[in-house]
Amino acid sequence: xxxxxxxxxxxxxxxxxxxxxxxxxxxxxxxxxxxxxxxxxxxxxxxxxxxxxxxxxxxxxxxxxxxxxxxxxxxxxxxxxxxxxxxxxxxxxxxxxxxxxxxxxxxxxxxxxxxxxxxxxxxxxxxxxxxxxxxxxxxxxxxxxxxxxxxxxxxxxxxxxxxxxxxxxxxxxxxxxxxxxxxxxxxxxxxxxxxxxxxxxxxxxxxxxxxxxxxxxxxxxxxxxxxxxxxxxxxxxxxxxxxxxxxxxxxxxxxxxxxxxxxxxxxxxxxxxxxxxxxxxxx
Ligand code: PAF
Numbered sequence: 446x447x448x449x450x451x452x453x454x455x456x457x458x459x460x461x462x463x464x465x466x467x468x469x470x471x472x473x474x475x476x477x478x479x480x481x482x483x484x485x486x487x488x489x490x491x492x493x494x495x496x497x498x499x500x501x502x503x504x505x506x507x508x509x510x511x512x513x514x515x516x517x518x519x520x521x522x523x524x525x526x527x528x529x530x531x532x533x534x535x536x537x538x539x540x541x542x543x544x545x546x547x548x549x550x551x552x553x554x555x556x557x558x559x560x561x562x563x564x565x566x567x568x569x570x571x572x573x574x575x576x577x578x579x580x581x582x583x584x585x586x587x588x589x590x591x592x593x594x595x596x597x598x599x600x601x602x603x604x605x606x607x608x609x610x611x612x613x614x615x616x617x618x619x620x621x622x623x624x625x626x627x628x629x630x631x632x633x634x635x636x637x638x639x640x641x642x643x644x645x646x647x648x649x650x651x652x653x654x655x656x657x658x659x660x661x662x663x664x665x666x667x668x669x670x671x672x673x674x675x676x677x678x679x680x681x682x683x684x685x686x687x688x689x690x691x692x693x694x695x696x697x698x699x700x701x702x703x704x705x706x707x708x709x710x711x712x713x714x715x716x717x718x719x720x721x722x723x724x725x726x727x728x
Contacts, residue, residue: 493534509575
């Protein structure tokens with residue numbers, strides 16, 4: 446696997462691969478901020494299965510962090526990531542420096558409204574503008590046919606889809622399922638910052654979502670009741686949610702009474718980190 450640091454380099458590598466191919470090359474892009482875990486590797490493997498050339502983007506994007514301590518503490522280990530990406534089947538690791546992505550004088554931001562204004566958007570001001578901007582930039586730099594995102598960041602997927610539609614970008618989004626630890630905790634680069642007690646209590650997120658799903662399966666339709674069920678599971682482990690929401694899976698509009706598929710999403714501070722998770726439910 447080749448490691449590339451600049452836009453000219455990634456474009457040249459992709460152009461060379463396209464020129465050498467006997468039929469149209471399907472290029473897959475896996476956007477990441479590194480610190481790879483099973484979720485990232487599942488995206489790379491999915492790209493490997495359906496694409497001819499797999500480009501992994503590795504960039505800890507400063508503009509999407511609304512909390513300076515979260516940016517400073519964000520785990521980084523490029524050498525390990527490069528080994529894991531190679532083993533998972535990546536062809537190119539595109540790991541630009543901050544100045545390559547945001548050169549001096551950089552002055553453009555993409556703001557998505559509506560779907561980006563609620564939940565993560567309202568609790569992390571500026572977060573989705575940072576995400577939309579860097580995703581638009583990487584799509585423009587790499588010009589992939591398909592981009593692979595994880596379902597754990599369901600609102601990010603909805604924001605990126607909105608932006609791609611609105612800006613007429615020629616890329617297909619493929620969403621891969623959330624990868625979980627055996628005890629249900631959704632894999633996240635931030636999990637390594639949990640101490641053993643926090644790590645044990647963090648399983649309350651997935652247990653709470655499963656309890657909500659079980660309630661829906663047994664006929665519960667009220668978002669207020671589902672929220673109360675989740676609250677109780679979290680409280681038993683001493684956790685309080687930043688938000689618990691029952692929303693339309695594509696627009697993120699709130700749902701009061703379920704009459705079709707809904708996304709139950711939550712954000713919960715656990716010790717030094719803030720964890721998010723979600724589950725689709727359907728009556
Ligand atoms: O999901 C992530 O890791 C990031 O938000 C992304 C899409 C790579 C943009 O920085």
